């Protein structure tokens with residue numbers, strides 16, 4: 001099987017390469033693509049050096065799956081070109097709202113994969129939405145969720161590799177008493193928290209908050225009421241979500257813990273003592289969505305609070321995309 005990765009030099013692209021390697025997926029030819037600035041760069045895959053090709057010069061004819069991890073503008077311009085020849089799994093926000101394009105998190109809605117036939121494109125969900133739906137699908141099946149209040153704490157890697165560099169250089173400048181320069185964020189990110197991700201909408205929400213709401217509903221159930229606040233925090237990797245979840249039925253914490261402990265992709269770490277919960281650093285490079293701090297909301301009936309943490313580059317992006325590819329292959333969705 002031949003595979004192409006568009007955006008192979010970026011945060012998500014590099015993670016896709018790492019996960020393909022870890023999972024030992026049988027690949028005949030791996031084509032690594034990026035902008036013309038990266039043409040000729042060398043990237044290691046399975047102990048062999050691969051040369052990065054300029055996307056503009058590439059022909060997708062021989063490719064079985066093309067992972068896109070190069071942002072919305074590249075997806076808008078190139079995904080349909082690739083989709084004429086192959087199946088595209090796109091990590092950007094560009095196709096997520098399109099009703100003809102499936103938005104897939106395999107643990108939750110792999111049945112929707114058959115919609116790939118519409119346009120040969122599958123959208124990968126937002127990096128903080130993926131852990132929310134992985135953790136809440138089993139609870140929706142159990143008690144029927146009425147409303148979700150999601151407050152996200154998102155790491156800088158969610159804004160690309162240059163944003164990670166900015167956090168590190170601002171931290172250095174802070175200790176050297178130098179002036180702090182912000183390029184990727186609207187305010188200083190080192191030692192700070194910024195309640196603003198993506199641009200503002202007329203209703204006062206940000207596009208990231210709108211994406212969180214829209215995507216949770218599209219993947220889980222459009223009847224669920226959702227509201228969210230998205231905050232960027234000075235952490236390199238992993239996103240956290242404080243979720244307040246109201247059910248239509250009476251719920252039981254022991255049953256919730258038991259069900260989540262055996263649900264695909266979930267890992268419960270919930271000891272009510274010092275350190276008995278997960279933090280972003282511990283979730284880094286892990287495949288699981290971690291769930292901690294499970295407790296009743298004592299101010300509201302049939303409602304709980306949860307703390308959900310997941311590596312935004314792994315399950316929040318690259319791993320989910322690779323799992324989509326695996327589901328396509330296993331379920332034989334190739335009419336070609």
Ligand SMILES: NC(=O)c1ccc[n+]([C@@H]2O[C@H](COP(=O)([O-])OP(=O)(O)OC[C@H]3O[C@@H](n4cnc5c(N)ncnc54)[C@H](OP(=O)(O)O)[C@@H]3O)[C@@H](O)[C@H]2O)c1
Pocket residue numbers: 006007008009010011012013033034035036037038039055068069070071072074091092093125126127157158159160161162312313316317
């Ligand atoms: N980071 C996350 O947590 C996360 C999670 C889910 C989804 N996503 C989405 O995944 C996409 C990539 O994010 P990222 O964090 O990996 O960004 P990134 O680190 O900034 O990497 C961007 C990649 O896109 C390539 N690229 C840019 N312009 C290009 C062009 N005109 N033609 C070909 N390649 C081009 C870059 O190549 P050069 O090196 O040559 O510039 C680089 O490989 C974005 O849509 C993002 O929203 C990110």
